[in-house]
Amino acid sequence: MAILPILRWPDARLSTPCAPVAEDVAQLAAxxxxxxxxxxxxxxxxPQVGVLKRLFVMDVxxxxxxxxxxxVINPQILWRSEDTATGAEGCLSIPGILTxxxxxxxxxxxxxxxRGQPQDEILTGFAAICAQHEYDHLDGIVTFDRLPPDQRASAEAAYQDQSPA
Known part of the structure; x- marks a missing residue:
């Protein structure tokens, strides 16, 4: 196994929708x-490690x-509750910033x-929130994209202020 470099925003690959997985991704997933x-x-x-495939891992x-x-390979969100929660989210590709x-x-x-087995599950609480965050990455969406314009500008400025020059 290997530790892979994590891309940082604004790398264009983080804004690119991903293709379905059609090959063995066991080593990549590990x-x-x-x-x-x-x-x-x-x-x-x-996509956070530069692979534009519909795959994510999580452990909440x-x-x-x-x-x-x-x-999680080739996920589909089939249903979302109308009940929402708003909480601070961090992202490994936007370190140091919570939105x-x-x-x-x-x-x-x-x-x-x-193992190639189909799964279908209702996720709740933090597992649901984490899965939605990672799913967004597969569609080329980062947390900044979910913010209203004024909040996005503030969050981007805070990120740029703390990034090395």
């Missing part, structure tokens, strides 16, 4: 999990206890797992 844990994050999408429990990694993003508290998501 490398992405290692990279996510080392970062340390709770989710990482393939590992920081509080037992790791429970998920490898308040409204997200559905529950989603129903279908995907293929690392």
């Amino acid at each position: 490398d992405m999990l290692e990279t996510m844990y080392a970062a340390p994050g709770r989710g990482l999408a393939a 429990a590992w920081k509080e206890g037992t790791p429970a990694p998920r490898i 308040d993003i409204p997200r559905a508290r529950e989603i129903r998501m279908a995907w293929t797992d690392e």
Whole structure:
């Protein structure tokens, strides 16, 4: 396994919609999990490591206890609850910046797992929020894109102020 470099915004690949996965991605997924844990994050999408494929990994429990990694290939969000929560989200591609993003508290998501098995599950709470964040990456959307113009300008300025020149 290898720790992969994580792209930083405004790299154009982070704004590019991804193609479906049609090949074996076992090694890439393993490398992405290692990279996510080392970062340390709770989710990482393939475009964040420069691979424009519909794949993400997540583990929302590992920081509080037992790791429970998920490898999510070609996901589809089939349903979102109308009940939303707005909370501070961080992104490994926009380090040091937290933005308040409204997200559905529950989603129903279908995907293929690392064994090639179809999965269909209702995710709630932080798992739902994390999955929506990573899913956005697959569509070329970063947290800045979810902000109203004035908040986006402030968040981008804060990011640029703390980035090395």
